[in-house]
Amino acid sequence: MKVTDCHAHLADARIWEARVSWMADCRRNGLVGALANAAQFDEWPRVMQLAQEAPEIQPALGIHPFWPEQWTAEAKAQLEQHLKANEITAVGEIGLDFWNGRENQALQERAFAEQLQLAVQYGLPACIHNRKSWQEFFGILKELRINELCGYCHNFTGSKETAKQILDRGLHISFCSPVTYPEAERLRRVSAYVPAERLLVETDAPDLPQIPYRGAFSYPWQTVGVVKALAKTRRIALEALAEQIFNNYITLFSTSFQKR
Template sequence: MFVDSHCHLNFPELSADLPHYLNAMVENQVSHALVVSVNQREMPQVLALAEQYPHLFASVGVHPDHQGEPELSVADLCRLADHPKVVAIGETGLDYYRLEGDLEWQRERFRTHIRAARETGKPLIIHTRSAAEDTLRLMREERAGEVGGVLHCFTESQSVADQAMEMGFYISFSGIVTFKKAVELKAVAQSIPLERMLIETDAPYLAPVPFRGKLNHPALVRHVAEEIAVLRNVPLTTIASVTTDNFFRLFHHARAAA
């Protein structure tokens, strides 16, 4: 069985035909999925999905791309996370790719999420794009390693992966690892310890080959696993088993909620 460690089933592209995508999970042996929050406004949708379906889990957090969102305090995040189906804080982090100017608000938001994760004991889901140095620096300064988490949809270098893993973090690979030009990323997927690996779709985005350019959904996470199995020359069952075990080890609240 496979687990999609990061998706957005509440997004309209997928929620409009949710039974179809849930059935596809069953057909492709995807047993569970983590539905990840990106802003406060949509958190009720994420929680509703997790409450309705035993095999779905939720997170609470505000994405770094969402400028102008009401800022949540540590207390706010802790209150929102006090739900048995909420297994993580995030997604949070830093993204300097799309935004310019003074991004101190983004760094402060990230610090707040890390502090909430440490207080709740629920791990972090970290997004980083064009901001790896600052992301790692803030993780160290705020002692993110005390609670751990995952660098999701990983596209950074081996060095970034190594530094994150030194803090106890996991590395999650999306459909990008199946792209022909993702040579450096494939090398990272070949080399990191299996006990630090997760797989995800980031659906509805980043569909893996051979579905690249089409709508992504949790059932397609098995194609991410298939690519990694080929890269590492191990059976697909190995990747399925290890990444599933890793998911429930990291998101330990999910075991009780499943």
């Protein structure tokens, strides 16, 4: 079975030193592609290093909405340099998160809009994080006159209506461990609404472990559990859905695969 993970923080300091060991687990379990997202600026060199070390890993650089102050002139210049050199597969993780309030809303919106514009300008997929911010997210797309966007919304847990809005913009939708939780019937129904060719799966490693791995870190090969939950809901064979999701992964990131 072809295993992919479109969203993993593989340069996270908590799992970095053990990477030889968990990459071996990933390979044993059939991992063929994982997108290594950055969250903070100091992870960028590690993301690039990992992509050099492991051909299964595709690099994405960006500043997560938890740290909008890290979107500095220096970060912007570095991101542009990597984009110009065709060295990265996607821009991310970027987005808006008002879970902890809106004190830095303006700063978040600026960091997001500027990074998104660079992704669009260079024709790369955007890895998008949104929490309590859908209205503002669609507002920014409108402001920037972006009708169609290449990329995905990660760890989707929203409604069917929000899923429709995302799909209408051309984006893919990625499901993570929440779709495997026993109580997540509503979310599984939403997942069945997403067309198969727009589905992606992720771990958000090293966080959000599935139930059997609670208390430990998560790793990219564990998307198998997410695919299982989606396949069961859709009443289709696990292998067939894994193959479809692998094709989606390749299609979405293909432009940059070719560039690299």
